Amino acid sequence: MTRAYVSGDMASVALGADEVVAALAVRGVEVVRTGSRGLFRIEPLVEIDTPEGRIAYGPVEANEIDAVLDGTHASRIGRIEDHPFFAPQQRFTFARCGVIDPLSLDDYAAHGGWQALDKARALTPQAVVDEVKASGLRGRGGAGFPTGIKWQTVLDTRSPEKFIVCNADEGDSGTFADRMLMEGDPFCLIEGMAIAAHAVGAGHGFIYIRSEYPFAIRVMQAAITRAAPRIAPFALEVRVGAGAYVCGEETALLDSIEGKRGQVRAKPPLPAIEGLFGRPTVINNVLSLAAVPFIVAEGAQAYQAVGFGRSRGTMPIQLAGNVRNGGLFEAGFGITLGELVNDIGGGTETGRPVKTVQVGGPLGAYFPPAMFDLPFDYEAFAAAGGLIGHAGITVFDDTVDMAHMARFAMEFCAHESCGKCTPCRIGAVRGMETIDRIVGGGRQPGGLEAMPQMRNAAARPRDRAAEIALLRDLCDTMKFGSLCALGGFTPYPVLSALDHFPQDFDQPATAQAAE
CATH class of the missing domain: 1.20.1440.230 (NADH-ubiquinone oxidoreductase 51kDa subunit, iron-sulphur binding domain)
Incomplete structure (x- = not known):
């Protein structure tokens, strides 16, 4: 029987993936729903199992399935790894997205899943924290605070109860990496949180997801149920936010989980010392926690060897707005804005000149083309009067006021x-x-x-x-x-x-x- 792979990611479904799956099913094709590969211009994307590997076609409409199955479709891509958008990427965090069935424990394990958790649990908590510190991993959602230092603080704080909280309240305009990861590789996030729990001595965790992400909520809840025996005694649950942007701020998020109105807390005390329900709490972004399994499995040096200056590892960069190749591009820090917007993004969708890009969501700075030699790096952006934030890049052409x-x-x-x-x-x-x-x-x-x-x-x-x-x-x-x-x-x-x-x-x- 012919096997096809089609994304069940929210963006792919919005572009017609479900209709394509229905057309494949009518023809007796076995369909595996995956996450998105991350280039929305080629969605709905159909990959067909062949003796030469998975051969991709996209974008595909439901009435074009026969041409896909006989290999004559005009949008034949070939091996997706050879596509110009994907070939230069360094996929540490998103290696499995678009490749596996997100809710298959067997698929996850076959692609390296759970190796990091097993390795971490064979180490002392301090050894795991030291590995994260040595990797140079910094927070992927805001100011870039070193993740290992936050974990060290929680580890060193004595308490009968500690928590792990994942901030999945992805509210910035032009950002979708958290959603893609949760919908395409949820066990990766779960594994990262379980490793964090072992590292600091936490017994319970929460994933706080914005209500606007119904697909991600459904996938994460199903994944937690299936992974529960694997991550025990660590327990995990999803909490759904109500759409307040301010709840993306870590202390307002904690108040929301506690059932209060989401308001920012004064600091100190830091959440690492007195966080959720007054207990020491690790609170990290989705991308920070999802980077941990690679670091533990491959070693801190493998992660630290990639990057630029004090910004180590890879960053899943999201290209949005008036851009030809909108999507997720994971690469090591140091790539320039110009390369991202013009070479990878392909310039504007309208064909007009780029006037500016905004980096870091609705509160990020605007950068004109004269600054496109700026390297994607925390310190470089800070020196230029901006911030990386969640690494969303929104492109505007010359008609913007x-x-x-x-x-x-x-x-x-x-x-x-x-x-x-x-x-x-x-x-x-x-x-x-x-x-x-x-x-x-x-x-x-x-x-x-x-x-x-x-x-x-x-x-x-x-x-x-x-x-x-x-x-x-x-x-x-x-x-x-x-x-x-x-x-x-x-x-x-x-x-x-x-x-x-x-x-x-x-x-x-x-x-x-x-x-």
């Missing part, structure tokens, strides 16, 4: 603020008003329509240079005075837009931007 994008950052912050600190809660609203006065055109901050006296004050003409100075001062206050990164990072897109695209603040807002 950067004054509008700066205002959106303030509006986003105002909408998503938990309200606990003044610089974020009030500063974002004042930021919208100030940008409205700079660009003119009568745009008003949301929510002020019912307050005419404030609306009139916001629209009152002032000296433009003074308004820009006021906006910069406001950004400085938000950056250094906010309780968490929501208010603290909002200045990055605003200031980078001002610095690199001052001309967009010189003219009245366009009709498109005003919408």
Whole structure:
């Protein structure tokens, strides 16, 4: 019987993968649902088992299956590993995505699964922590804090109970790596969390997944049930968030798991000392925990040997927005923005010139093409006034209005603020008003329509240079005075837009931007 592999990933299904599977089933083809390979331009992707290996075709529509089965389909790719998008990648974390059945324990074990957990449990907890520290692994979701140091703190803190928490609240625009990993290789995340539990002495873990990821929630719950005997005595469960962006901040996430309103906690105490339910807690991003099995199985040196400067290992980089080759590209740190956007991403989908890219989600800085020689590295980005964050890159062509994008950052912050600190809660609203006065055109901050006296004050003409100075001062206050990164990072897109695209603040807002 012919065997075909088709992704069951949420993005692939949205592009018609289920219809393709139905057409294959009618023809008596055995279908294995996998995760996505990570290049959405070629989805739905169909791989057929042949004596030469798996031969890929994509994109494929349901009415084209006969051409796939007889080998005449025009979109024949061949071996997916030879495709120009995949050939240069270094897939440490995503090696199994698109290859295995995500919920098959046998498939996972056949591709190296559980070797790291077995190896870790044969070592002392301190030896495992030392291995993670030696690898140079840093947090893959925010400021890049060394993972091993966080684990060491939890290990050294005495407590009758400790927790492992996975932050899967992937809320940044243009990011999808967490979802892809959970839907395509869930046992990898489970194994990483079980290793972390052994390393610090934790008995229970939680995976906090945003409610907008129904596929990932379903797959992770099924995977946990199947893996439970393998990871015992460590127990694991899924908690579903309710859509608040601020719950991506680790302490607000902990409050949410505890059944409280998601609000940012003041630090200290750090979660590693007093975290979930007041107990020492390891809280890491999906990509950080999913990198651990490779590190333990292959050794810290194998991971540490790849990378750039103090940024070691690989990073699953997500290309989104107005880009031809949108998808996930895993590579060692050090690759430049230009290589990612132009060579790997293929430039804009519209064919127009790239005007800017935003790196790190809605609160990331904007970088113009003049800065595309910037290496993908934590320190290099920090020095350039930006951050890597979750490694999402959103591409914009030359039609984008950067004054509008700066205002959106303030509006986003105002909408998503938990309200606990003044610089974020009030500063974002004042930021919208100030940008409205700079660009003119009568745009008003949301929510002020019912307050005419404030609306009139916001629209009152002032000296433009003074308004820009006021906006910069406001950004400085938000950056250094906010309780968490929501208010603290909002200045990055605003200031980078001002610095690199001052001309967009010189003219009245366009009709498109005003919408």
